[in-house]
Amino acid sequence: MRALKIAGLAMNGLRRSPLRVTLTTLGVTFACGALVTMVALAIGIQRQVETPFRALAMLNNIQVRPKEGKDADKAPPLDDAALANIEKLPGVAAAYPDVHIKGIKVRYEKKEAIAIGIALPREASLLGVADEFIVAGRLFDEGNRPEAILGLSVVKELGFKTPAEAVGKQIALEAAGLTPDGGDKFTYQQTTMALTVIGVYEAPALLPGAARQGILLPVELMKDIPGIHLDSALSRLKSGGPIVTSGYASATVRVRDPAMLHEVQVKLTAMGFSTEAMLNKLQHMRQFFLAIQMLLSVVGSVALIIAALGIVNTLLMAVMERYQEIGLCKAIGASDGDLFILFLTEAGIIGCLGGLTGLGLGWLVSQLMELVAGFYARGQGITGRLNLFAFPLWMVAVTVAFAILVSIVAGIYPALRAARVDPIRALRSH
Amino acid sequence: MESSDCFIETRGLSRQYRVGPAEIHALVEVDFHVQKGEFVAILGVSGSGKSTLLHLLGGLDTPDCGCVRVGDRDLAGMTSMERTIYRRTVVGFIFQSYYLVGSLTATENVALALTFQGVFGAERTRLAAESIERVGLGLRASHRPNQLSGGEQQRVAIARAIVHRPALLLADEPTGNLDRATAAEVMGLIHQVHRDLGTTVVMVTHDEEMAARVADRVLRIRDGRLEGAGGSA
Ligand SMILES: Nc1ncnc2c1ncn2[C@@H]1O[C@H](COP(=O)(O)OP(=O)(O)O)[C@@H](O)[C@H]1O
Ligand SMILES: [Mg+2]
Numbered sequence: 001m002r003a004l005k006i007a008g009l010a011m012n013g014l015r016r017s018p019l020r021v022t023l024t025t026l027g028v029t030f031a032c033g034a035l036v037t038m039v040a041l042a043i044g045i046q047r048q049v050e051t052p053f054r055a056l057a058m059l060n061n062i063q064v065r066p067k068e069g070k071d072a073d074k075a076p077p078l079d080d081a082a083l084a085n086i087e088k089l090p091g092v093a094a095a096y097p098d099v100h101i102k103g104i105k106v107r108y109e110k111k112e113a114i115a116i117g118i119a120l121p122r123e124a125s126l127l128g129v130a131d132e133f134i135v136a137g138r139l140f141d142e143g144n145r146p147e148a149i150l151g152l153s154v155v156k157e158l159g160f161k162t163p164a165e166a167v168g169k170q171i172a173l174e175a176a177g178l179t180p181d182g183g184d185k186f187t188y189q190q191t192t193m194a195l196t197v198i199g200v201y202e203a204p205a206l207l208p209g210a211a212r213q214g215i216l217l218p219v220e221l222m223k224d225i226p227g228i229h230l231d232s233a234l235s236r237l238k239s240g241g242p243i244v245t246s247g248y249a250s251a252t253v254r255v256r257d258p259a260m261l262h263e264v265q266v267k268l269t270a271m272g273f274s275t276e277a278m279l280n281k282l283q284h285m286r287q288f289f290l291a292i293q294m295l296l297s298v299v300g301s302v303a304l305i306i307a308a309l310g311i312v313n314t315l316l317m318a319v320m321e322r323y324q325e326i327g328l329c330k331a332i333g334a335s336d337g338d339l340f341i342l343f344l345t346e347a348g349i350i351g352c353l354g355g356l357t358g359l360g361l362g363w364l365v366s367q368l369m370e371l372v373a374g375f376y377a378r379g380q381g382i383t384g385r386l387n388l389f390a391f392p393l394w395m396v397a398v399t400v401a402f403a404i405l406v407s408i409v410a411g412i413y414p415a416l417r418a419a420r421v422d423p424i425r426a427l428r429s430h
Numbered sequence: 431m432e433s434s435d436c437f438i439e440t441r442g443l444s445r446q447y448r449v450g451p452a453e454i455h456a457l458v459e460v461d462f463h464v465q466k467g468e469f470v471a472i473l474g475v476s477g478s479g480k481s482t483l484l485h486l487l488g489g490l491d492t493p494d495c496g497c498v499r500v501g502d503r504d505l506a507g508m509t510s511m512e513r514t515i516y517r518r519t520v521v522g523f524i525f526q527s528y529y530l531v532g533s534l535t536a537t538e539n540v541a542l543a544l545t546f547q548g549v550f551g552a553e554r555t556r557l558a559a560e561s562i563e564r565v566g567l568g569l570r571a572s573h574r575p576n577q578l579s580g581g582e583q584q585r586v587a588i589a590r591a592i593v594h595r596p597a598l599l600l601a602d603e604p605t606g607n608l609d610r611a612t613a614a615e616v617m618g619l620i621h622q623v624h625r626d627l628g629t630t631v632v633m634v635t636h637d638e639e640m641a642a643r644v645a646d647r648v649l650r651i652r653d654g655r656l657e658g659a660g661g662s663a
Contacts, residue, residue, distance in 0.1 A: 005550050009542070016533050328529040331490060332590065333518030333546040335511060423490050427525060428481070 006338045010345035013318065021350065024314040027307035028354020029361055032403050035300025036362030036395070037369075042296055044390040046289040050282065051204050058278045062253045062265055063098070065274050066232065068239070076272045077244035078232065078251055080223075086253055089267055091260035096121045096219045097248035099228045105174040106154060106215055113157035115215040117175065119222040120149070123254075136163035137199030140218050147221075148173070149199040153212040163200035171195050173215070177227020180245045184237060189226035209380065304403065307354065308410035311347055315414030319343065319421075326418055327426020336419040343418045347411025348404050355403030359396060366391075437630050438464035438487060438598070442496035445482050445654075456482040458654040459496065469624045469631040471645035472656075473638055479654040480634040481602055487632060488521045488600045489513040500598060518547050522591030522599045522629075524620075526606040528583045530575040536586045537562050537571045543590045561593040562586070565619060581612035585619060592623055599623065601633040605640065613637070617644050 014021045053059060064086070067075035076082060078097075086095040101117040122140045131139070140147060150158075150166060160166040173193040178186040195217075203211035222228065232247035253275075255264050261277050268275045319326070326339055366389035374386055443460040446453055457479045464470050474480045485491035486498055489505050490513075498505045503516060517523075530539050541558040544550075549557060562571050565585040575583050584604060591599060601620060605613035621644040624631045635641050641648050650657045 001550075002548055005545055009545065012533060324529060325531055328525075328531075329542070329546060330514070331488070331517065331523045332543045333514065335514045335546075338546060424485050427490075427529070 002338075003341050006334075006341050007345040009342055010349055013322070013342065013346050014349060017314075017318065017321075020314055020317070024307075024310045025350050025354045025357070027310040028304070028351060028403055028407065029357040031300065031303035031307040032355050032358020032399055033361035033365060034303050035297065035402075036359055036391075036399050037365050037389070038296035038300055039293055039395060039399075040362065040366055040389040040391050041369075042289060042293045043392065043395065044388045046286070047390050048204060048387065049285060049289075053278065053282050059282065060093070060255050060258055060261075061278045062255065062261065062268065063276045063278065064095075064251045064253050064268055065249065066235075066247065067272060067274050068235070077236070077247040078273060079244060079246040079248065082271075082273075083248075083251060086251075086268065086271070089264060091255050091257065091264050093254040093256045094121055094123050095251060095253045097222070097228070098250040098252050099222050099225075099248065101175065101177065101225055101227055103175075104215060104225070106150070106158065107172040107174065108158040108160075108169060111157065111159045113154045114213075115151065115154045116210065116213055117222065117225055118214045118216050119219045120216040121252075121254075122218050133201045133203065134199050135202045137167035137197070139199060144218070144220060146193060146195045147198045147218065148195040149201055149216040150197055151212040151214040151216075152200060152202045153209060154215060155200050166197050166200055169197050171197055175225045175227070177225070178230050179226050180229055180233035182245055186230070186233075191224060191226055193221070193224070195221075301402075301406075304406050308406050311350055311407050311410040312413060314350075315343055315347060315411055316417065318346070319414050319418045322418075323421060323426050324429060326421045327423040327429075330421070330423035331427065339421070340415045340419040343415035344408055344411045347407045347415070351404040351407025351410075352400065354407070355400035358403065359399060363391065435465045435467075436463050437466040437468070438462070438498075438500050438632070440486075440496060440498045443483075443486060443493050443498055444495045445479075445486065445491065445493055455654050457486070457493075460654075460656045462649075462656055464630060464632060467624075467628050467630055469621070469644065469646045470633070471641035471648045472632065472634045472651055473636060473641055473648060474634070474651035475636060478651045480651055482654075483651070484600045484602050484632065484634055487598070488523060489516045519594070520597050522594070522596035524584070524587050524591045524599065524601040524604045526603040528575070528580075528587045528607075530583055530586055530590075532575050535572045535574055536567055536578070536589070539575075539586055540590045540593050543593055547594050549594070557593055558589075561589040564592070564623075565589040579612070580608050581616055584608065584616050588616070588619060588623065592627065592629065595627060595629075597630060599629045599631045601631065601635075603635055604633065605635065605637065613640065620644065 064078060066078045083095040083097065086092060097119060099117070099119045104115050104117045106113045106115050120140065122142060135152065137149070139149070148171065152163065155163055155166045158166065158171070173195055174190070176188065176190045179189050181187050201216070229246055229248070231249040233244060235249065236244055236247065253264065253268065255261055258279060261279060265275045265277060329339065370386060370388055373388055377386055440460050440462040443457060443462070444455070445457040446455045460483065472480055472483065482491070486493055486505070487500065489508065493506050496506070500520065505513065505516070508516065531542060534542060537558045540561050541554050544554045544557060559571065562568060565588050567582060567585050567589065570578060570582060575586070578586065604620065605616050608616060617640050620631065620633065623629055633645065
């Protein structure tokens with residue numbers, strides 16, 4: 001109670017030299033502003049990068065590839081039979097090939113677009129994932145109708161004014177590619193399909209334009225696209241093993257529960273595949289971002305420490321200027337501790353004001369940078385808000401707390417000087 | 431005199447300062463008694479040790495030897511914190527140069543003392559206003575020191591010194607910065623406080639005539655030695 005009331009006197013002390021206190025506070029403001037902007041950027045970008053992981057529930061996924069390197073020729077192929085076997089493993093929800101085929105022609109009436117074919121398992125809709133990327137229509141459901149989901153850029157190229165307009169329309173797909181037919185021969189094949197557009201997706205803002213250029217097909221339709229076995233066959237040929245005509249270069253295995261990840265991974269390895277859990281990838285990324293955040297925090301903290309030197313200076317001057325007043329206060333009953341608290345509070349107030357205004361400044365700067373980056377991004381065909389910066393509540397709180405803490409530490413020496421003022425000397429000084 | 435009314439008692443009180451090789455005897459073997467409710471004036475030229483004595487009586491300083499008792503307290507044996515609490519509760523100080531805080535109004539200057547004395551809120555406001563009223567500055571309560579004359583500033587300082595009703599008021603040349611007429615007014619105010627509140631007053635001055643007019647007893651100090659009667663009047 002007493003300490004609180006003594007602390008209440010601090011504002012009066014600070015009002016005495018408004019310009020000096022303002023300048024000192026500005027030092028803290030800029031330091032905190034820089035700190036906040038940098039850390040917010042690191043957190044913001046991390047979130048952007050992690051969005052697909054979360055939104056696509058990728059953390060239950062294991063990426064499976066055929067073994068490469070030394071014994072690649074003896075490794076089992078990653079084909080439909082292997083995927084069927086994998087699906088039978090306990091804990092596995094689904095196993096499907098990861099296929100990206102470039103140069104797929106999509107036609108609607110007179111208009112044409114070139115898209116990237118991507119396989120999407122029909123189960124995706126059951127998992128309730130990826131919903132947030134669908135801007136019109138829906139995901140695939142069970143069944144085997146010839147359906148497709150188009151990227152926003154493809155929809156625009158095909159001449160639709162809005163995503164919703166494309167939903168339900170019939171499009172034609174035309175794909176051509178090389179299919180391995182055993183030995184070292186490949187056959188050129190062409191396929192056309194008639195598909196119904198059931199949905200339109202938008203990619204996260206940070207992803208490049210190509211991410212909106214896709215045509216998502218159910219896995220079973222994708223298997224009819226020529227060229228999906230080409231990569232696997234080529235790498236098999238290069239390693240000198242027997243040619244496999246129906247292998248995939250990569251597949252995704254979904255486990256029911258992240259707790260099963262390790263167990264399934266061990267079994268897949270035993271089957272002769274190389275595996276990597278997405279969770280693992282995410283953790284590596286997190287470590288990277290943590291390192292970046294630490295680095296930026298250290299840089300920002302250096303600025304804050306320099307600002308703290310300003311606080312030391314300002315308060316030492318205040319102690320000198322108020323030398324007689326401090327002596328008087330002691331004569332009328334202030335204890336050494338009272339004066340210590342008083343000056344420490346003045347430091348804390350500077351830190352608090354600086355921290356809060358620094359947050360404001362950081363936010364303002366980040367908005368400006370967001371604007372500039374958004375302007376630039378539109379030039380690169382990226383639309384929508386980038387959300388490069390994130391201001392989670394914990395960061396706001398930690399920043400202000402840190403500014404106050406550093407300032408209070410800076411106030412310790414001046415406060416000790418005030419506490420140690422000899423009242424007799426102070427009152428004799430004229 | 432060892433009467434039961436004896437409020438202040440010093441015995442062999444000495445204070446010296448060492449400046450390089452020289453030793454300055456600011457106070458030498460002072461034996462001194464003040465009765466409860468007495469108004470004692472101490473006369474002496476500059477450098478004779480008047481302030482040193484007041485600082486010892488007020489618990490701002492500690493003696494090199496000898497003892498000083500106020501009420502039933504032995505000041506020489508107190509810890510620093512005990513002396514702080516003694517100043518906070520028993521003593522009121524008035525100085526030659528007022529020592530008001532320039533950024534605070536008259537009432538706020540008085541309230542500042544109350545804050546250190548642990549009085550807060552409405553009680554503090556009431557007591558501060560009452561004290562300002564008592565020294566006749568009711569209309570000047572919200573003025574800052576630079577809007578007040580020297581005499582008025584010293585009145586504020588007096589209000590601050592008596593706001594917690596101290597048993598002992600120590601005044602160090604309270605009229606030293608004032609012209610004669612104003613000095614007489616301020617002296618009158620101190621006398622009035624002494625009379626109305628029954629406060630024991632020890633006042634240091636070099637104005638002999640003024641001292642004789644208001645004090646119950648006048649003592650002289652020269653080169654750190656108290657002259658004349660060490661006892662009561
Ligand atoms: N801190 C100090 N160091 C050295 N000498 C001091 C100190 N304080 C006071 N003195 C000396 O002690 C003597 C008494 O001082 P003081 O009590 O202030 O006298 P007065 O108040 O009567 O003018 C003076 O000679 C003064 O110079
Ligand atoms: Mg003096």
